[in-house]
Amino acid sequence: MVLMIEVCKLCEELASMSSRSSMVALVSRFIRGLEGRDVEIAVRFIVGELFPPWEPEIGLGVMGIVDSVIKVFSSSRPEFFKEFKATGDVGLAAMRIAERAKGRHMGLLDQRDLTIEEVYDAFKSIAEASGEGSRRRKLRLFSSLLFRAKSPLEVKYLVKLALGERRHGFGEGLMEEAIAEAFNVPHELVRRVNMLISDIGLTARIARSGGAEELKRQGIILFHPVKPMLAEKADSVLTALREMGGKAAFEVKVDGARVQIHKSNGQVRVFSRRATDVTLSLPDVVELVRSKVKAREVVLEGEVVALTREGRPAPFQVLMRRFRRQRGVTKALSEVPLRLYLFDILHLNGKTLIDMPYLERRRVLEEVVGKDMVIDTIVTGRYEEANAFYEEALRAGHEGLMAKSLDSPYTPGVRGKRWLKVKPLFNTLDLVVVAAEYGHGYRASMLSDLYLAAYNPETGEFEVVSKCFTGLTDEELNWMTRRLKEIAIREEGRVVYVEPKIVVEVAFDEVQKSPHYKSGLALRFPRVVRVRDDKAPWEADTIQTLAEIYEKQRGRGGQGG
Template identity: 45%
Template sequence: MLYKELAELYKRLEKTTLKTLKTKFVADFLKKVEDPELLEIVPYLILGKVFPDWDERELGVGEKLLIRAVSMATGINSDEIENSVKDTGDLGESVALALQRRKQKSFFSQPLTIKRVYSTLVKVAETTGEGSQDRKLKYLANLFMDASPEEGKYLARTILGTMRTGVAEGLLRDAIAEAFRVKVELVERAYMLTSDFGFVAKVAKLEGDEGLLKVKIQVGKPIKPMLAQMVANVREALIEMGGEAEFEIKYDGARVQVHKDGEKVIVYSRRLENVTRSIPEVVERIKESLKPEKVIVEGELVAVGEEGRPRPFQYVLRRFRRKYNIDEMIEKIPLELNLFDVLYVDGKSMIDVQFIERRKTLEGIVTTNEWIKIAENLITKNPEEAEEFYHRALDLGHEGLMAKRLDSVYELGNRGKKWLKIKPTMENLDLVIIGAEWGEGRRSGVLSSFLLGAYDPIRGDFVPVGKVGSGFTDEDLIEFTKMLKPLIKKEHGKFVEIEPKIVIEVAYQEIQKSPKYESGFALRFPRYVALREDKGPEDADTLQRIAELYQLQERMKGGK
């Protein structure tokens, strides 16, 4: 299948904002993919990716290397291409212009196929060691040498991760269901179990509904985590739980999913990204601590400070980001793993087993030690006893408590009321940057105020809920400007529209009703807390979540 057919799909997707039309375009394209092996590749390319988020392979190609590759392929000076980006605002468009003006053309040029593009990008990702940059350069130059201007534009965007076609996971899920005439809820279930759209599309095409029903958890492929809602206090939690609940300490760390298959251990972040290499000491401790041959467990990684007290979760994210001098970070930021659930044990899925039984199973398969523990818990009907446990957790420096319904099964990707969070303050929000303003004075040349969005499933888009400009250091603003510049879609004077990719955590005084924003809500005195690199836009808080927090806030204030 030719790559130009995929480029044509990207072009059609860019030209419409209608979700139904985008879904039809993607579904029609998927129907044309006859090769099952190719079908495993195509869904991620449609999303503008090469690999699933949980695949540890990365292209490791920045703008400068890509420009050099295009320069090598076209004979046009790198500086000319860089200057062109200042005019177009999009490296993809500048690559297309360079390919139109190319000064050299290979006599042995062959049309690009999707398989060739994919296999070359795999080579790029797997090229490491001395001389790797030069080899990557040659691989990429060979692709651009045979690319048409339009193909080059979308190839560049795929390589840099800046595809702007408006295709997200939900739309791709619906398109797979439409293409192969299968139930959308079965596509959703299979994806929640495997986090692999390529695998799901292949099963849907070859085996239909029956095949999707048979999809099971696979060690080595992360599952979508169950989520929790917030309640005002332990009494409200007990009422929601039917009078009795399991309370666990809510640790201020980073949630992880651990997969063990014999001596192989993989650790995935909350965003289901493979963070195994950054925490080698945790991996070794897991091998010693988890008894089953094959097992999937969940826990919270906590950075440990003086006297064993927890440090803010940003310290764990620093560990996740570190790729070099890891031994030094092991000393500086020691990590403790607190396990709280088990999802799979030696061939048996545990997700349909009641929580109380999963907890007993977890306690029986873990050898605890100083660094690997089971989350401290309390099962009670007594609100005073739960309240005492809550204050003990806060005194130890933790966030609060989790309350879990004893008979609850594990609901993949669902934020229901079977799991609840209890914290002393209103919960911070994780929101997506959808716009920004250029600064003035000493902040001239950097983006210094950010428009925040929450996803509205009715509109199928992110709607604004406020602007944040406080809490940032000058260094933060320089970093955010670098991150966001490639994501700028349009400029209106000082204001720029941003592709919704970057998630940040925001604190605020309260949520207010507001006619100013389409969402109907506004954050009062929002303040930047942290960049949430462990979350993608699909993990950020939704408009429904903000409405729920508004109602909770009113109850906490004594409102009705």
């Protein structure tokens, strides 16, 4: 039995630490003595998660959480928001409100200490509440949980868990290291399993119960999405051919949303690249797979593309009208027809296929689904043939090509040069919004100036490389402002700092040196092209990518400074 207060104290200690190795050592000691369900729940809570990403969210909303705190601790909205303004943190504001209540409300309904299992079960009940009156039931359940807290510190972390906040800098990457250290298993095995099943809690439980041998045996679990394999960029077809050793498979790169489809007998579920379940939004894709794919068990990867009336690819923003839509799905089916292009197979009838070479997986894919459902591909070592295929793809309205190494295994969650994106020379990067500043004039109420960051895998942090205030329409900025306020961490003057959750595609003229940013690099003339709601923050471009672009600019005589 693990008490909730123990996890809260651990997270507080993590928040005060800066050494990655010390943080890993602290967490590994904590989880080493845990077993079964306790280790699974504790690991999730420490990284700021309630459930795996494909499970339903609790659906309380920020104001629902705030109002529950106000009700339980006999406070008021003005009092709460005074604390929030002072701290810039909803969880910390809730803790201060609870501290004022002292013994009047803390844990009066039940003298037993809260366990993490009880907290998990309560949040599970909140997430599962549905139908008429479900919001009232959700709020009542959350209020009951707050009432059971014996410590203001527990209130702080109950609120943070409900919000999905991660403030102490201990994410999945560090947790993988802690699991490896705690249970004396290789780090690469822990990472492989977490990438395969997208569940850090279950990964810890497997490592705890079966050690390295069970981790080695672990394959794909149906309806647990696999983290997607990611591609580097190539500036031309010729560069891609050289990187691939003179011969490669070239697939058409469509401007769609990546999906992973799991089928077991008649059940089909569709997941986004962020591991979110989007099955209800895509009934046409579900029916197509159910009727056309005869395999008993299969995991497929592909892209869905919105089509115009003429059958050409529609802009990505049109596709997003279908993605994650929960209401009006039937109407959207006719307004935004989709086409599914499949390009990989990861699992078939109980066997995990990711270690199979690309060409062999491709052969199996065509046998299972038929060539009509598979994206157009050529295998060649001839530049002229590959370049003609590239130009044909562009004329058809597609983005370009994907070049893939013929002997490449599928490496979940890894970005590398076994896969390369070949697109026209139009500089874009995928960056993460980490803060935003209120605009001026008629945009004074909008968070219109975005602070954009690239990922630094060496530190595990997002480092700012640009401040951008162009590219989004007023309608998009209103949406962005609402979304940013939902994930706000703190406010300092006109700047709102947020959880690194929103990915945007950014065009720019060049990368230049800059003393203003920790990374030492900045984008010249950045403008937002579109919001990449389908991408996860960990898929953002890295500081190393920017450094490579900078060096290439210098090599071709660009100013770069």
